[in-house]
Amino acid sequence: MRDTAFNLIAAGRDTVTVTLVWLLWLVASNPEVEKKILEEIKANLGGNRWRFFGVEELNKLVYLHGAVCEALRLYPPVPFEHRTAAETETLPSGHTVRKNGRVLFSIYSMGRMEEIWGGDWMVFRPERWLSPDGSKNVHIPSYKFMTFAAGPRACLGKKITFVHAKQVASAVLCNYKVEVVEGHRVSPAVSIVLFMKDGLNVRVSRRK
Ligand code: HEM
Numbered sequence: 001m002r003d004t005a006f007n008l009i010a011a012g013r014d015t016v017t018v019t020l021v022w023l024l025w026l027v028a029s030n031p032e033v034e035k036k037i038l039e040e041i042k043a044n045l046g047g048n049r050w051r052f053f054g055v056e057e058l059n060k061l062v063y064l065h066g067a068v069c070e071a072l073r074l075y076p077p078v079p080f081e082h083r084t085a086a087e088t089e090t091l092p093s094g095h096t097v098r099k100n101g102r103v104l105f106s107i108y109s110m111g112r113m114e115e116i117w118g119g120d121w122m123v124f125r126p127e128r129w130l131s132p133d134g135s136k137n138v139h140i141p142s143y144k145f146m147t148f149a150a151g152p153r154a155c156l157g158k159k160i161t162f163v164h165a166k167q168v169a170s171a172v173l174c175n176y177k178v179e180v181v182e183g184h185r186v187s188p189a190v191s192i193v194l195f196m197k198d199g200l201n202v203r204v205s206r207r208k
Contacts, residue, residue, distance in 0.1 A: 012157050014193045015077040016164050021200050022075040023068060023169055026124045028180050028202070033126060034173070037064050041174050050174060058166045062137050066126030068165045069137075069145070073117070074124065076147040079108040079194045107146045108194070116144050179203045 027034045040063045044053070053061070082104045085097040097103055112121050117128070129137050142150035148158045155161075172178065180186075181201040189197040 008157070011155075012160070012164075014195075015157075016161055018075075018077045018193055018195055019068065019071055019161070019165050020168055020172075021196060022194075023071040023165065024172070024178050024202070025180060025186055025196075025200055026071055026074070027067065027169075027173065028178050030124050033067060033124065036126070037067060037169075037173055040064060041170050045174075050171075053167060053170055055163055058163060058170075061166055061170060062130060062135070063126055064166055064170060065137050065162065066129035067124075068162060068169065069129045069140075070124050070126055072147045073111040073145060075188065075194055076107045076111055077194050078147070078149075078192070079188075080104060080106045081146075081149055105146075107149075108188075110144075110146050175207060177205050177207050179205075 027037065040061055044057060044060050045051070082102050085099055085101050085103070088099045088101075089097050091097060110116065114121055127134070129140070131138055142148065142154060148155035148161075179202060181203055184201040185198065186200065187197045189195045
């Protein structure tokens with residue numbers, strides 16, 4: 001029980017925190033996306049008074065969901081992973097992996113491959129995760145969107161990540177304008193968790 005509780009806290013703390021930092025930076029750098037997120041939040045508030053969204057209500061924030069997915073695609077908190085072959089295996093590429101051989105793969109690179117995401121892979125585009133009429137999210141298989149890994153040992157916290165990230169992001173974005181301080185350069189740190197190298201310098205002001 002103690003180990004399980006520790007595991008859940010350790011696995012979910014830096015990963016979700018770093019997701020929110022990349023998301024806030026991407027949103028601050030894309031005013032059109034910010035506008036659409038705010039419109040969606042306001043449309044679902046049912047009145048002007050701010051309150052936290054419950055889990056069912058968060059499911060209706062499909063555009064914000066797409067924005068979180070895009071942040072996770074472009075800046076996966078766990079940027080690389082490895083798996084060990086139980087038996088000698090030939091991969092679809094033709095490469096042979098011997099029994100007990102280890103395959104290291106870059107989740108970061110997979111989120112940026114033209115073959116997977118198309119020619120506009122570098123664009124932060126929440127619409128990528130929406131049905132054509134924009135009313136619901138589309139399912140993209142874990143073997144394409146590898147941020148939470150795939151298969152039997154994939155992340156157990158995927159669903160709760162979206163609840164936490166959407167709850168905090170909607171509260172912050174609806175109540176505050178987050179602007180990146182001019183001249184602050186953003187780049188990823190070389191690290192097991194994809195932090196920002198120099199953090200994110202922002203100016204925060206209350207929205208009117
Ligand atoms: C953005 C957030 C998160 C990302 C990107 C993420 C990513 C991952 C990845 C890539 C793995 C596979 C690790 C491996 O195979 O070596 C994993 C495993 C795991 N994650 Fe997450 N995770 C996130 C949030 C969470 C949260 C919030 C929790 C718990 C509340 C959690 C619990 C776990 C657990 C328990 C495992 C181990 C599963 C197993 O080995 O069967 N994760 N996660």
